[in-house]
Amino acid sequence: MRSAVQQSGTSFDPARIRHPHFRDLLTDAATAVSRIEDGDTVAISGFASAGTPKAFAPALAERMRTVRAAGGRLRVNLLTGASVSNEVEAMLAEVGGVDLRMPYQSEPTARRAINEGRVDYVDIHLSHVAQQVWEGYYGNVDVAVVEVAAVTDDGKLVPAMSVGNNKTWLDVADKVILEVNSWVPLGVEGMHDVYYRTALPPERRPIMLTRPDDRIGQAHLEVDPAKVIAVVPTDRQDSASALTEPDETSRAIAGHVVEFFRQEVERGRMPAGSLLPLQAGIGNVANAVLSGLEAGPFENLTCYSEVIQDSMLRLIREGKVAHASATSLALSQAGLEELVDNIDLYRDHITLRPQEISNHPEIVRRLGIIGMNGMLEADVYGNVNSTHVCGTRIMNGIGGSGDFTRNGYVSMFLSPSTAKGGAVSAIVPMIPHVDHTEHDVQVIVTEHGLADLRGLSPRKRARLVVDNCADPAYRPLLHDYLDRANARPDAGNTPHMLEEAFSFHTRFAATGSMLE
C-alpha cells in the first residue's frame, strides 16, 4: 500500500510528507543532531511515553559520547511535555547529557542523576510549563524536536499520539527537527484540537470550552518552515506502559471510589448518570478505578484528563464513556494495538489537546473535574506527598496532579495503605514533603476505606484518616501519636510533636520498617 520513496539517502512514505519543502529536509537522525550544540536548550515532544521522538535520543546520546571521548562537552537542558519514554530518559541520563530537566520525569536512571545532584530538576505544574517558557524562565529554546504523524500538503503538522507542549516548542524554538513516524496511523488526523489563542497577559481572553468534547482549535500544528532544519523519518511504535491487571487492593480502592460517587449523586452533588468529567492519574490504581466504572451504574461519562489509559479505551468501546479529552495516551502494548486497529472509532471519542488546555485552571474549574491521583503518602491531616521519598529523594515530579487538585470540583488521592510488604505506611503523622496541602486535599482512599475530609477541622480529619485509611497495624501508632500531641498544653489547631513528627520515617531509615 504505502510506497517508500528514496530521497537524500532516506526512504519515506509520500503520504506522510505531502509538502515538497519538508521532503527536501529529509535526513537521518545522526545528521540532524549534529546541529545540537553544547548548552542548548532542547525541547522535545512526549507526554507519558506517547509521542517521544524515537530516532533523536539515540543519535544525540551517541554524539554526546563521541564528543566527550574527543575531550569535548555536549550537555543540554531538556524540556518535555511530561515524562518521555523510559528508554529515551535513561539514554540521555546515562551519557550524562542533561544539565537541567523540566518539568516531569519518573525514570530510574534520570531520577538517580537528579537525586545525586548531577542534574538540576525543576518540578512545576504541567499547566504552567508553556507560560513559563514563553516568559523566558528557561532562557532561549534553541531546538524543538517534535514527533508528528504527517506533514500536510500545506505544510501543517498532523500530531502523533500526544500533544503536550508541542505547539509551544514549535512556536518558541529557533530551530525545529521533525520526526515523521509512519507507525502512527494516518487515521489519527482529526483526533487533535490545538488551541492557538492562548497569550500572555494582558492579552488573555476567555477560553470558550464548556464540555470535554468541545473543539475550540484546529486539527494541526503549525510550524514556520524556515525554522525546520531536519525531517527524520521513523517507524518505531510508542513504548508501552507496564500496566498490570487490577489486584485485590486496587479493586478495593476502586470499590470505595465508586461508592463515593454513588453517594455524591444521592446527595445531589453530581449529575446522576454522567457524574462530572473524570481525571485520573497514571498507573495501575487509576487504571483499576476506571475499570471499576465498567460495572457501575454510570453512563455517558466523560473524561477531562492528561492521559488516557487502557481502561478508558474499554469504557469508550462499551459505550460507558461518551468522550475523553486528554493530552496523551499511556497505553499498554495491547492498548496500543487496540487503538491503532480501531483508530476511526477512537478518533470520534477522544480529543487530544495541548497540556496547557488539558490542565488549564480555567477549564478545570469550569468543568468541575473529579480529580483522582496517586500519592506516596498522606499525613493524618490530609497533606499529600506525591514526589519525595523520606522528604529528600525524588521519585517523580508532581505532574498535573496539582492542576486538577487545586482547581477541580472534588480532589481525591488514592493509594494502597502500605508499601514494601507493610514496612511503609502511606498514612504517617507528618509528611516530610508537601505537594498538596490540607486546603486542597478533600478525599483520601486506600483499600481499607475512604476519608471524606470536606468541611472538617484538622482534629476531626486526623482520626478519620487513621480509622478509615491507615493499615490496621499502624492505627495504634498513629492514634498514640495523636493522643499525646492532643494532650500537650500547646496542642493547637493541628496537634503535632515536632521532635517525633517524622518518627515513622527515621524508624524506617534505621530499621527498614515504619512499624515499631
Next chain:
Amino acid sequence: MRSAVQQSGTSFDPARIRHPHFRDLLTDAATAVSRIEDGDTVAISGFASAGTPKAFAPALAERMRTVRAAGGRLRVNLLTGASVSNEVEAMLAEVGGVDLRMPYQSEPTARRAINEGRVDYVDIHLSHVAQQVWEGYYGNVDVAVVEVAAVTDDGKLVPAMSVGNNKTWLDVADKVILEVNSWVPLGVEGMHDVYYRTALPPERRPIMLTRPDDRIGQAHLEVDPAKVIAVVPTDRQDSASALTEPDETSRAIAGHVVEFFRQEVERGRMPAGSLLPLQAGIGNVANAVLSGLEAGPFENLTCYSEVIQDSMLRLIREGKVAHASATSLALSQAGLEELVDNIDLYRDHITLRPQEISNHPEIVRRLGIIGMNGMLEADVYGNVNSTHVCGTRIMNGIGGSGDFTRNGYVSMFLSPSTAKGGAVSAIVPMIPHVDHTEHDVQVIVTEHGLADLRGLSPRKRARLVVDNCADPAYRPLLHDYLDRANARPDAGNTPHMLEEAFSFHTRFAATGSMLE
C-alpha cells in the same frame, strides 16, 4: 438632611429603605436574634472587617449568655466572607457561641478557642467557599445576616463596604436578617459589580471579565423578600484597620519589590507602564509595598485583589492606579474618612465584587495577577507557612493567598527576615506546616533582598534563599544545615536531615530563640 422616621418602635432613614415590605420588617437586633436557634448555621457578611453586621453580634452574644444562664444551649456554626471585625469575632468567641468557624479568622480570642480545640475551624481557600456551601459541605444555611447600605424601591440591596459571600448567603439561607447601615454613604451605590451567573458544574460558563475595570454583573444584591425575617437599622462605622506608617524594614522590602518589577519590565515580561494587575495581602508590609509604588516609574496601574488598603486610595488619588478591583476595603480610620468624604471619586475607580470572582482561578490566571502575600516563614526550598506557629497553633487562615499564588502570573511572599527581636527567623530549614508549596512559590522577599526561585532546582533555590533573604545572624546556621544535608549519601533532590529539620523550632520552644 436625612429625616428619621419612626416605625415599629425603630427609627430609620426613608432614603435607606425605599421599599414598603422591608420597612414593615423593621425591628431591633434583640428581636431579630430571637429567631436564631441552637445548632443553626449562620452566614454573616463581612470581609476584612468591612461590612460586618454591627448590631447582630452583640445581640446574639447577649442572647447566648441569657440562654446559657437559664441552663440552655445556643451555639452556631459561623460562616463569613473572611475575617469579620475583631470586636464581633471576639464577642462570639468569648461567649463560647461558635461550634464551627469557616473560612478565615485572625482575632486572638477566636484563635485561642480554635487552638484549644473548643471551636472547629475549617481553613479553605476563599475562592472555594461559595461553591462548597452550594454543594452542601456545611449543611443547610439557616440564617444569613447581611449588612447593606440601602434597600432600593424595587427591593434590591445596595451592598455596603464589602461583598464577600453575600450573594451566596442571601441565595442559600432559609431566613435573612438585613442590617441597613446609615453610616455607609449612599454614594457607594454603583461601586459594586455582583455577578449572578456562576453555577455548579456542568452548568458553568466562561466568565467574560478581561480587565480589572470590567463590569459583568449588576450593582445590587437580590433577595427573596419572603425570606427576610428582620430589617435592623444601624449607623455604626466599619471598624478601622490598625495600619502603621511603613518602617525601615517594610520600606526595604518595598524597594526590592519595585526593583524586581523594573527588571521584569526590562526583560519584557510585563507591560512597561502598567505592569500587570496587582494583588496585595492585608497588613503593614503589603501597604508599604503599594506605598513604594507612589515614587516608582509605573503609571496607569491596576489592582485585582481581595482588599483595598489605605495606600491604594492614595495611588488612586494620585492617578497612579487607574482602577482597583477587590471584594472589600480594609482601611484605617483616616482611610475610612477619606473614602466616605470622597465616595464619588472612589466609586469611579474601585469595583467591589463577590469574593468568588475577586479570587476566581479563571480570572486570576487570565489577568495574570502579580500576587504579593505575607507569610509566617519560608523554608530554604521555597515552601511557605502562612498559618501555623510552630506547626500547631493557628495564627490566621490561609485566606486568599492560595488563590492568587496558585493561579497568578508571579507569586511573591514578603516578610521581615526575623520576628520577636531576632529570636525567630522567617527562613528556616523546614517549615512544620505548608500552605504554599515549592511548586507555587516563585519569589521570596525580606528586607535583606529578593530570591527569584523561578527555573531553579531545589539545591540552587536553597542557597539563594539563605544568601538573599535570611537574616545574617541565621545564615551560618542555615548553610551548616544545608552543607551537612548535602553531604549525606542519600541527600537527594531536596537535601534534608529529618531528625533536625525542625531544630530551629524546637530550639525556640526550649530556649525562646531560634539562634544557638
